[in-house]
Amino acid sequence: MITFMNKGFLLQTATAKQLYHTFASQEPIFDFHNHLSPQEMYENKTLGNLANAWLDHDHYKWRAMRAAGVPEELITGHIRLDGTVKSDEERGGAAAVEKADYERYLAFVRTLQGCIGNPLYHWSHLELQRYFGIMEPITEANAKEIWDKCNALLTKPEFAPRGLLEKLNVKALCTTDDPLDNLEYHKKLAAEWKAVQVRPSFRPDLAINAESPAYPAYISKLQEVTGVQIKSIDDMIKAFGIRMDYFKACGSVVSDHSLETDFYMPTTKDDVNYIFEKAWIGKKLSHDELAQYKGYVLQELGKLYAEKGFVMQIHIGALRDQNGAMLAAAGKNIGEDSLHDFNFAPQLGAVLNGIYSACNNSAFRIPNSAFPKVILYNLNPKDNDALATMAANFRNCIFGPAWWFCDHKDGIEEQIRVYARTSTLGNYVGMLTDSRSFLSYPRHEYFRRILCNYIGNLVENGEFPCDEKLLGEMVKNISYKNSIDFFKI
Numbered sequence: 001m002i003t004f005m006n007k008g009f010l011l012q013t014a015t016a017k018q019l020y021h022t023f024a025s026q027e028p029i030f031d032f033h034n035h036l037s038p039q040e041m042y043e044n045k046t047l048g049n050l051a052n053a054w055l056d057h058d059h060y061k062w063r064a065m066r067a068a069g070v071p072e073e074l075i076t077g078h079i080r081l082d083g084t085v086k087s088d089e090e091r092g093g094a095a096a097v098e099k100a101d102y103e104r105y106l107a108f109v110r111t112l113q114g115c116i117g118n119p120l121y122h123w124s125h126l127e128l129q130r131y132f133g134i135m136e137p138i139t140e141a142n143a144k145e146i147w148d149k150c151n152a153l154l155t156k157p158e159f160a161p162r163g164l165l166e167k168l169n170v171k172a173l174c175t176t177d178d179p180l181d182n183l184e185y186h187k188k189l190a191a192e193w194k195a196v197q198v199r200p201s202f203r204p205d206l207a208i209n210a211e212s213p214a215y216p217a218y219i220s221k222l223q224e225v226t227g228v229q230i231k232s233i234d235d236m237i238k239a240f241g242i243r244m245d246y247f248k249a250c251g252s253v254v255s256d257h258s259l260e261t262d263f264y265m266p267t268t269k270d271d272v273n274y275i276f277e278k279a280w281i282g283k284k285l286s287h288d289e290l291a292q293y294k295g296y297v298l299q300e301l302g303k304l305y306a307e308k309g310f311v312m313q314i315h316i317g318a319l320r321d322q323n324g325a326m327l328a329a330a331g332k333n334i335g336e337d338s339l340h341d342f343n344f345a346p347q348l349g350a351v352l353n354g355i356y357s358a359c360n361n362s363a364f365r366i367p368n369s370a371f372p373k374v375i376l377y378n379l380n381p382k383d384n385d386a387l388a389t390m391a392a393n394f395r396n397c398i399f400g401p402a403w404w405f406c407d408h409k410d411g412i413e414e415q416i417r418v419y420a421r422t423s424t425l426g427n428y429v430g431m432l433t434d435s436r437s438f439l440s441y442p443r444h445e446y447f448r449r450i451l452c453n454y455i456g457n458l459v460e461n462g463e464f465p466c467d468e469k470l471l472g473e474m475v476k477n478i479s480y481k482n483s484i485d486f487f488k489i
Contacts, residue, residue: 004137005125010409010449015466016456023472024448027479029441031173032254032487033313033432036161038175038185038198040438044160047438050150051101054127055108056085057436059335064120066335068111072326074104081331102147109143119408119446126442131164161438165196168441171480172197172489174254179204179243180218180225183250190251197489202247202255202310204240204301208263210279210293219280233269233276237300244308253487255305256313257298260320260340262287264295264347272296295351302355306372311487312355315403316344316387317379333436339380339405348376348390356394373486375400375429384415388422398486399423401431407443412450420454426474429483448479 011017047053055061055075062075071077078086078100091097115121128134132150136142153159158167165173177183177200189198206218223230228239244252265288275293279285285293305312321327323336352374359372377400378387388399399422402408402415419428431447433440452475458464459471 005122005129005135010446011453011456013453013456013460015459015471016449016453018468019456019471019475020449020452024452024475024479025445027448027476027481028169028171029173029444030171030430030480030483030487030489031433031441031444032311032429032483033176033201033256033434034173034440035176035434035436036173036438037436038177038183038189038200041161041165041193041198042185042188044162046154046157046160049098049101049105049154050147051105051108052085053150053154053439054124054437055104057083058440059333059436060120060123061108061111063335064115064118065108065111068114070107070111072330074100074107076330076334078104079330079334083331083333105147106140106143109138109140113139122409122446123440123443126445127439130168130442130445131159131439162193162196164438165441168444170196170441172199172484174199174201174252176201176203176256177247179207179240179247180221183247186250197251199251199253199489200247201313202244202252203257204255205258207236207240207301208257208259208294208297210275211285211290213282216280216282233272233296233300236276237297237304240301241304241308244304244310248308248310252310253489254311254313255301257315258318259294259314259316259344260318262291262294262342262347263298263344264350265291266350267292267296269296291347295347295354298351299354299358302351302372302374303358306355306359309488311373311375313375313377313400314348315377315379316340316348317342317383318404341380341382344383345386345390348387349393352390352394352397356397371396374398377401377403379404379406381406381411381414384418385422388418392423398427398429401429401447404434407434409446409450412447413454416451416454426477427482428478429486430478430480444479448475451475451478 008017011020065075078091080086088094088097091100112121112124128138132153134146138146157163173196175198179202183200186198186200206212206214219230219236222239226239226242228235230236230239272293275285275289302312317340318337319340320337321332322338326334326336355372374397376387376391378384391397391399399419402411406415419425431444433443455471459466
């Protein structure tokens with residue numbers, strides 16, 4: 001009889017089971033890209049009931065609930081436009097909130113029962129297993145019993161954010177932060193919580209997206225925060241260099257860029273200065289002007305990242321906020337996004353070539369490193385091989401883990417296969433959560449099981465030697481050590 005999600009879950013061979021249970025399962029976690037709140041980690045308040053812990057801010061679950069026809073008031077009806085949760089008073093008092101939250105939870109349970117083949121089914125049950133010790137499948141029939149058991153545990157201090165992270169052996173994580181953030185909570189966490197390193201990531205989306213109506217005010221704020229009088233594009237880059245130094249002093253080792261439209265065209269500094277001045281006074285930019293601007297700024301920031309020892313993450317291919325009515329009603333990051341389908345390989349190659357060529361010029365000095373470090377992620381699986389082969393063109397540029405809509409069993413397996421056939425799998429940097437949920441860390445286990453199963457199948461098919469010591473070190477390195485070494489933490 002097959003036991004549901006037992007010790008052999010996703011592990012099809014004896015080799016896979018040996019690799020996972022002996023080597024991968026005990027490794028710590030370094031989560032180098034997520035969207036957790038440093039303020040919530042610092043305040044360390046318990047998460048509330050299971051509906052709060054499971055559903056608040058988790059757009060993966062919201063998306064599935066919409067697909068199942070769940071009314072929006074049971075999904076984001078309790079969330080303000082800025083993403084914060086409405087108070088009990090706003091929602092009609094404690095009794096009304098408890099009733100509504102149970103209805104939300106039950107709606108998700110009903111949804112989950114239909115999610116065969118969806119990674120949410122596995123993720124959600126791993127969360128129940130690893131955090132709450134609940135091993136049976138959740139159904140409408142046992143939903144109330146599981147609700148009561150989980151809610152009792154969630155009142156305990158060890159089920160507040162810090163305890164949840166420590167329980168899953170998280171040693172370090174990188175949040176996602178605007179360059180103008182004062183990083184107050186990162187500094188407070190570093191001073192008093194030693195079990196987990198909480199590091200900021202430098203994400204200058206508004207500096208890149210000069211088409212945004214918020215761009216002029218943002219550049220003015222950059223000028224105010226840094227004290228740099230910004231009269232040119234070079235002044236802007238200098239100001240961001242000052243903010244990088246501040247982030248580095250607060251523990252940052254990584255930047256992040258989300259590229260969603262054309263992001264490169266050949267240009268000159270004079271042309272970019274003109275485009276920059278035009279954007280700062282709020283004038284509309286053409287498609288070509290935006291591509292010229294973005295490509296130039298990405299290259300200049302990339303050079304600074306190399307100089308200052310930051311890893312540059314580039315995420316490509318999200319088509320965001322496609323449902324305008326939902327955006328107006330519930331705000332951003334609610335699960336109304338999809339895959340983009342634009343062809344970007346020549347643009348990416350030009351940007352990377354500009355960064356790496358400059359950093360290999362004898363006139364350009366990079367302390368303690370000969371090359372920049374870049375991780376490339378794609379959202380559309382059609383781009384797997386293009387990105388993997390592009391990464392292999394540049395030293396210390398790597399094809400990143402399966403991201404967002406690719407973060408499922410098929411997507412992870414394919415991403416590993418592409419990486420293996422185009423690069424050196426033993427150097428792979430492992431997994432990340434890209435999550436806003438403190439309960440998301442069993443996703444690292446999910447990845448490690450899939451990784452061990454892939455390797456185990458190769459071994460048992462006679463495609464690689466059955467060398468337990470070599471393979472064991474490999475899966476341990478991929479699970480944790482490679483990422484620690486790559487990011488130098």
